[in-house]
Amino acid sequence: MSEQQSPDAHRTTTVEDGRFCSARCSCGWRGPARRARSKARADADAHSTAP
Numbered sequence: 910m911s912e913q914q915s916p917d918a919h920r921t922t923t924v925e926d927g928r929f930c931s932a933r934c935s936c937g938w939r940g941p942a943r944r945a946r947s948k949a950r951a952d953a954d955a956h957s958t959a960p
Contacts (some may be wrong), residue, residue, distance in 0.1 A: 921953035932956065
């Protein structure tokens with residue numbers, strides 16, 4: 910039997926730190942620091958849709 914994750918299993922957000930922005934997830938994952946918020950959001954989207 911396979912374990913199914915709820916849709917809320919990965920809740921991502923972006924966090925600003927000075928000139929940089931990074932993506933973070935409720936599962937503990939952290940994306941790289943980016944200067945462009947759009948790239949941090951793309952990192953978060955890629956993480957939340959990854960298998």
